[in-house]
Amino acid sequence: MSNDAHILNLLPAYALECLDKDEHTLVSEHLTRCPACQNELGAYLSVADRLALAVPVVSPVPDNLKRQLTERVQASSQTTHPPSPQKSWRHSLKSLFVWQPTRGWSVATLALILVLATGNLLLWRQLRRSSDGPQLRGMQTLSLVNTQVDADANGVLIISSDSEYGSLVVENLPLLNSEQRYQLWLIQDKKLDSGAIFSVDAHGYRATEVNAPDSLGNYSAFTITIEPAKGSVQPTGPEVLTSIGFSLQSSQ
Amino acid sequence: MAESLGPNPKISYYSALGDETLIDLVAQMNSDALSELYDRHSGLVFNVALKIVNDKSTAEEITLDVFTRVWYKAGTYRTGRSKVISWLAGITRNRSIDVLRQRKLPLQQLEVTWAMPSSDNPLVIDGPEKTAELAFQREHVRRAVAQLPDNQQEALALAYFKGYSHSEIAQILDQPLGTVKTRIRLAMQKLRDLLHEKEFIN
Numbered sequence: 001m002s003n004d005a006h007i008l009n010l011l012p013a014y015a016l017e018c019l020d021k022d023e024h025t026l027v028s029e030h031l032t033r034c035p036a037c038q039n040e041l042g043a044y045l046s047v048a049d050r051l052a053l054a055v056p057v058v059s060p061v062p063d064n065l066k067r068q069l070t071e072r073v074q075a076s077s078q079t080t081h082p083p084s085p086q087k088s089w090r091h092s093l094k095s096l097f098v099w100q101p102t103r104g105w106s107v108a109t110l111a112l113i114l115v116l117a118t119g120n121l122l123l124w125r126q127l128r129r130s131s132d133g134p135q136l137r138g139m140q141t142l143s144l145v146n147t148q149v150d151a152d153a154n155g156v157l158i159i160s161s162d163s164e165y166g167s168l169v170v171e172n173l174p175l176l177n178s179e180q181r182y183q184l185w186l187i188q189d190k191k192l193d194s195g196a197i198f199s200v201d202a203h204g205y206r207a208t209e210v211n212a213p214d215s216l217g218n219y220s221a222f223t224i225t226i227e228p229a230k231g232s233v234q235p236t237g238p239e240v241l242t243s244i245g246f247s248l249q250s251s252q
Numbered sequence: 253m254a255e256s257l258g259p260n261p262k263i264s265y266y267s268a269l270g271d272e273t274l275i276d277l278v279a280q281m282n283s284d285a286l287s288e289l290y291d292r293h294s295g296l297v298f299n300v301a302l303k304i305v306n307d308k309s310t311a312e313e314i315t316l317d318v319f320t321r322v323w324y325k326a327g328t329y330r331t332g333r334s335k336v337i338s339w340l341a342g343i344t345r346n347r348s349i350d351v352l353r354q355r356k357l358p359l360q361q362l363e364v365t366w367a368m369p370s371s372d373n374p375l376v377i378d379g380p381e382k383t384a385e386l387a388f389q390r391e392h393v394r395r396a397v398a399q400l401p402d403n404q405q406e407a408l409a410l411a412y413f414k415g416y417s418h419s420e421i422a423q424i425l426d427q428p429l430g431t432v433k434t435r436i437r438l439a440m441q442k443l444r445d446l447l448h449e450k451e452f453i454n
Contacts, residue, residue, distance in 0.1 A: 012440030013418065013433065018411035019417050047443045049334040049410050052300045052341030053393040054366045061298045065312055066290055069319050073283050076323065172328060193424040 003030075007037055015044035032238055103233030143172070144241035153204065155224065155241045166210035168196055170224070173204040173240060181208065181229050182240065186212055187221040195222070197231040271336035278326035278424040290319055292386070293337055297343050297344045304348035313352065318344050325374075331427035360409060366397045366405055404439035407432055 007030045013019045014027045031038055140163075144155035155170035168184055176182070176199060184195040193209045211214065226237035266274065266288035277285035297318050302311035321343060329339055397405060412420045422432040 009433075012437045012444075013411070016408075016411045016436065016440065017415065018421070018436065020417050023418075043448065044440055045442050046334060046338075047440055048412075049338035049342050049445060050389075050393050050447060051397075051408075051443075052296065052345060053337070053390045054397045055296065055300050055303050057295045057299045059299055059302055059308070060314065061294045062308075062312055065294065065298075065315060066287070068292060069316055070287070072316070072320055073286060073323055099280070152330065154330075162305050186437055187266075 004034075004037075006188055007034075008040060011037065011045075012044045013108075015041060015048045079207050081234055142222065142243055144224065144243055153241060156241075157210070157222055159196075159216045162206045163215045166195070166212065166216045167207065168198075168210050169205065169207045170200065170241065171205045173206075175200060175202065175204065176226065179229050180237075181231065182206075182224050182228040183231050183235070184210065185225065185235055186214075186216070186219040186222065187224050188214070188219045192234060193219075194231060194233075197227070267291075272329075272331055275322075275326050275329050275336055278322060279329075286319065286323055289322065289336075293340050295320070297340055298338065300341055300344045301348045304345065304415075312349075314344065314347050316345055321347075326330065335339055335389075337389070345412070352415065366394065393447065396443050399446065400439050400442060404435045404442075407435040408439045411436055425433060 007027055010019060010027050014024065018025075031041065096115065140159040140161075142157040142159070144157065146153040152172040153170070153174075154172065155168060156170055156207055157166055159166045170182070173182065181197050181199055183197050186193045186195045192211050195212055196208050198206050199210045200206045212219070221243045223235070223242040224240050225235040226240060227235070264284075266277075266284055269277075269288070271289065271292070274285045274289050276349055278289065294315060298315045301314040301318075302308065305311055305314065317390070318340065322340070329336065334342070397408075400408065405423055407425070410416045410424060416424065418429060418432050418436070420427045421427075421436075425432065
């Protein structure tokens, strides 16, 4: 049996998280470089997600539980979520999304997005999921999907209309130790340029400027890997987020 | 959508909203939306936790933890991967199995008690479901599981409800490792085909 066929047979159990340790490691490593298996795994994860629906619901939930939840929520709201003037922030940022920036405004717009995104994770999430968009007029957005980390990890590259400037926003990436950083790679054919070196906060969140030696429009793919704290000349660590359809392994 | 129609004084704005809209509102710190989600799905969350940990007070604590996590992490829910109820069930299962592993109990057999399908109308609302849609989904999953041979249901239950590995399941059932691997693989493949056919997989 070929290795790929063997991995395919292990995917159902991987989705259930019942593989023995050595096989779990084998499949995890394989998934970092095999989009086909990632896709196949998605179907089995959906099955695993639904199995709970077959659990018989026979025991009533104790009445006092909701009151306890309410108390927890109220306590957290008072300490960490004061009434916020986010509405004005949201309005300000949203106005950018319907504004047609000229070349001269591209830098300022991206800088403002960075400032707002850096200061307000909740706002960023709201905007990403808002029914309007994000419809960044005059800008390109490129989603980065996760390869092996937390299933909720994701990223977005925002590139100005003239492709000269870019911002990267990531969330739910795992915290790294002090000797490691994430590094953004910009790929053009087989040539890789470093675009950013960054760490993330406790929410796995970071917004950062992209520094490219060439016009961002000349790059065909983007990927983020884990590297030493000072960065690397070439990717050395595992890929964590990548533009759809791309993987370092298959490109080499 | 709310299944109760007519002059019910308890119908509120939130009870008419879909789960994903409620999650969006929870992400904006709307406690009424969280309350509605709790009313809809706490029954399933509690019973999944109870099924796994087999202890009511622990299951209560897990239920509280799950909805507290929803309060803080609603923004991490991703439309398209799974429905909200499945997302909740996944959080519940993971939390429950973590609790089980902390106890470091010896391997133990489990009586397979996947819920049986309703004998007649699949839209019979048999529990705390507030919507016919949820009852419909549950019935389809039950019917799919019921089509599996008993030995596959058994292996699947040990993997799903106890978080046991292939080797552990083989030891509990006193079966060859290869047999257990095959049963779980075939069970999941069958369920994938059945549930995909019913367009429940995105």
